[in-house]
Amino acid sequence: MDTTNETTTPVKKNGSSFALKLGNFFREMSRINAFIFRFFKEAFVPPFEAKEVLRQCYETGVRSLTLISLTGFIVGLIFAKQSRPSLASFGAQSWLPSLVSIAIMRALAPLVTALICAGKVGSSIGAELGSMRVTEQIDAMEVSGTKPFKYLVCTRVLATTIVIPILASYMALIAFLGGFVNITTNEGTSYTNYIDNFFEQLKFLDFSSSLIKATIFGFTIGIVGCYQGYFSNKGTEGVGKAANGAVVTAMFLVFVEEIIIVQITGWFR
Amino acid sequence: MHKDKANIDYKNPVIQIRGLYKSFGDMKVLRGINMDLYQGENLAVLGRSGTGKSVLIKIISGLLRADKGDVNVLGCNMNTITDRELQDLRVRIGFSFQASALYDSMTVRKNLEFPLVRNKKNLSRKEVDSAVEEVLEAVGLSHTINQMPAELSGGQRKRIGIARTLILNPEIMLYDEPTAGLDPITCIEINDLINEVQQRYNTSSIIITHDLTCAKSTGDRIAMLLEGQFQKVGTFDEVFTNTNDDRVKPFFEYNFIE
Numbered sequence: 001m002d003t004t005n006e007t008t009t010p011v012k013k014n015g016s017s018f019a020l021k022l023g024n025f026f027r028e029m030s031r032i033n034a035f036i037f038r039f040f041k042e043a044f045v046p047p048f049e050a051k052e053v054l055r056q057c058y059e060t061g062v063r064s065l066t067l068i069s070l071t072g073f074i075v076g077l078i079f080a081k082q083s084r085p086s087l088a089s090f091g092a093q094s095w096l097p098s099l100v101s102i103a104i105m106r107a108l109a110p111l112v113t114a115l116i117c118a119g120k121v122g123s124s125i126g127a128e129l130g131s132m133r134v135t136e137q138i139d140a141m142e143v144s145g146t147k148p149f150k151y152l153v154c155t156r157v158l159a160t161t162i163v164i165p166i167l168a169s170y171m172a173l174i175a176f177l178g179g180f181v182n183i184t185t186n187e188g189t190s191y192t193n194y195i196d197n198f199f200e201q202l203k204f205l206d207f208s209s210s211l212i213k214a215t216i217f218g219f220t221i222g223i224v225g226c227y228q229g230y231f232s233n234k235g236t237e238g239v240g241k242a243a244n245g246a247v248v249t250a251m252f253l254v255f256v257e258e259i260i261i262v263q264i265t266g267w268f269r
Numbered sequence: 270m271h272k273d274k275a276n277i278d279y280k281n282p283v284i285q286i287r288g289l290y291k292s293f294g295d296m297k298v299l300r301g302i303n304m305d306l307y308q309g310e311n312l313a314v315l316g317r318s319g320t321g322k323s324v325l326i327k328i329i330s331g332l333l334r335a336d337k338g339d340v341n342v343l344g345c346n347m348n349t350i351t352d353r354e355l356q357d358l359r360v361r362i363g364f365s366f367q368a369s370a371l372y373d374s375m376t377v378r379k380n381l382e383f384p385l386v387r388n389k390k391n392l393s394r395k396e397v398d399s400a401v402e403e404v405l406e407a408v409g410l411s412h413t414i415n416q417m418p419a420e421l422s423g424g425q426r427k428r429i430g431i432a433r434t435l436i437l438n439p440e441i442m443l444y445d446e447p448t449a450g451l452d453p454i455t456c457i458e459i460n461d462l463i464n465e466v467q468q469r470y471n472t473s474s475i476i477i478t479h480d481l482t483c484a485k486s487t488g489d490r491i492a493m494l495l496e497g498q499f500q501k502v503g504t505f506d507e508v509f510t511n512t513n514d515d516r517v518k519p520f521f522e523y524n525f526i527e
Contacts, residue, residue: 047390131373140370143330144384144437145360 035227042147043154052151056159060121064167067116072171075108076100076178084186093187097197100179105206109172110165111258114217117164118250122225125156126246129229130239138230153230157222164218165211172210209265216261217254224250276471277489278308283441283473284329289338291324298324300497302338306441306473311463313476313488315520320494322477323367326443329475330364331355343440360388363434363472367446369426371418377429378414381405385436404432407469408462424455431462435470442466442474448483460486481509481521493517 080100087093129152132138141148176198183189189197225246232242282305289302298321306312316322327333329342331350340347345358372380381401385392392400405411408428418426427447434442447463448456460483467474476487484491484505491508493501495516501508509521 135368135373136366136370137372139327139332140364140366140372140433141383143332143359143362143364144388144434145356146384146387147356 031231032227035230036223038149039154039157039223042150043158049151049155052155053158053162056155057163059124060117060159061163061167064117064120065170067120068113068167068171069174071112071116072109072174073178073181075112075171076104076175076180077182078178079103079108079175080179080182094197096183096187097179097189097194098201100183101176101198101202102206104172104175104179105202105210107258107262109175110168110210110214110217111254113164113168113171113214114221114254115251117160117167117218118221118254119247121160122221122246122250123243125160125222125225126228126232127239127243129153129156129226130232130242131229133230133232134235134238149230153226156226157219160222160225161215161218164221165214168210168214168217205265205268209261213258213261216257220253220257221250224253276309276468281308282306283308283343284475285339285341286329287339289325289328289340290336291321291328291333292336297497299328299335302494302497302499304492304499304502306475308473309467309471311467311474311476311487311489312492313478313484313490314492314494315479315481315484316494317479317520321497322479322494323445325494326364326445326475326477329441330362330443331359360384360437361440363431363437363439363442365427365431365434365442365444365447367449369418369430371421371426371429371433373418375418376414377405377410377416377418377421380418380429381433381436384433388437400436404435407435407466408432424451424458427451427459428462431466435466438470439472442472444474444476444478446477446479448478448480456480456483457486459483463487493520 080096083096083099083103084093087096087099129138132152138148138152141151179198180191180194183194184191228242228245228249232238234241284304284306286302286304289299289304290297291299302325304312314322314325324333328335328340328347331347335347343358343361345354350358371377372383375383378401381404382397385397385400401414402411405414408431410425410428410432413421413425413429418429421429431442431444431447442463444463447459451459463474463476464487466472474487476483478484488505490503491501491505492499493508493516501512501514501517509517512518512521
């Protein structure tokens with residue numbers, strides 16, 4: 001029986017003893033695993049909510065473009081500016097484009113994009129679903145014979161998983177331009193020279209690992225935001241907690257994943 | 270508007286509940302509920318806040334699961350029902366929420382279309398539009414079709430919430446506090462609408478309320494939910510006239526100040 005008992009039996013979070021906290025932690029983990037499992041179970045079976053996925057892609061992608069553009073440009077510019085003195089002390093300013101490219105592709109673009117999206121998109125998903133939960137809109141979908149999990153959760157998680165790698169690629173491009181502005185202003189490097197040096201040290205592994213990383217970050221941000229919102233309770237206070245929890249948890253997990261993926265990529269290098 | 274009680278089919282219960290128990294942690298909310306709802310009947314469930322009235326209809330609609338007891342809805346046993354069967358059953362049950370639960374991000378039109386296009390996929394655009402217009406006309410709010418829920422008054426939101434359930438032609442209507450938070454005139458309008466819906470769509474209804482006026486004008490029978498059980502069930506007069514029950518009397522006195 002498809003029951004939403006889960007919504008009314010939240011994991012108790014006010015345990016005083018260590019054992020109780022540990023028990024709550026494992027219960028929470030098991031709920032998260034069940035949530036992820038349910039996503040894979042429902043997301044790829046018809047009927048597909050293609051229209052809603054596209055709408056969510058638009059909400060996630062297009063509305064984040066300004067922030068991503070601005071941040072990307074500043075990241076490229078500042079990174080080049082801050083790295084120059086260290087390289088200059090070895091007389092190695094000509095390596096600056098390569099250094100910028102490696103930093104952007106391997107770490108900065110996917111990580112900064114993920115952190116921005118965790119704040120902007122993750123909190124928005126958490127608050128929106130949280131608000132729908134406390135105003136019984138999710139229950140209303142459930143009792144009208146529709147599948148709220150598929151319509152609300154699967155579409156949002158798919159959208160963040162698809163869009164965040166695209167945003168990360170876009171940020172890399174903008175950061176590339178930011179780095180170019182700084183380097184050409186200070187070193188007088190030509191555009192063709194900059195491009196040659198920029199791509200000289202980059203390998204296929206850098207591009208692919210960056211994209212895979214951004215995809216994993218996107219999935220994490222979507223699933224955490226949805227989980228926090230979908231199981232929100234305690235009225236309007238719960239909505240705030242859902243939004244806050246979505247950001248904090250997603251950012252923490254993004255850093256943990258970054259460490260793990262860097263280690264794994266290192267084995268292939 | 271007063272409803273015609275001659276249409277009730279007392280041989281045909283659409284909901285049968287026997288020995289229903291439900292607890293939340295240590296709090297025992299429902300303690301052995303027995304109930305029948307007959308075809309074409311309006312049953313008003315009265316009780317104080319926190320006595321489990323809403324829990325009862327959430328169990329009937331499959332939003333919550335009973336701890337113990339048998340709940341049969343339109344021939345389906347809620348203890349053994351499968352996901353697929355529950356989904357099909359829910360299309361036959363309309364649930365009007367206390368706070369209306371309209372989808373904030375959608376217009377009235379989209380709110381009404383949402384359950385229809387997802388449950389009846391072979392409908393043409395014209396059929397969907399016509400169904401939307403019909404239910405909006407039934408609740409007297411045709412002019413709000415392109416408005417957002419935030420632009421509607423409390424009474425209008427209730428009506429749209431009811432219209433959204435009617436669009437699937439339900440056999441059973443569950444109303445959770447339909448008049449809560451509304452002014453007396455709007456309450457009367459909502460009570461009339463509940464009776465109109467029953468007659469026009471031939472539904473059977475459970476009306477959860479603590480408003481005696483609502484219970485009196487919509488309910489064919491009244492069930493008093495006290496201490497987790499139905500203590501008194503009958504017509505309004507049977508339950509309230511000359512009652513000596515100290516748990517029921519104050520309820521009547523506070524609602525009708527003479």
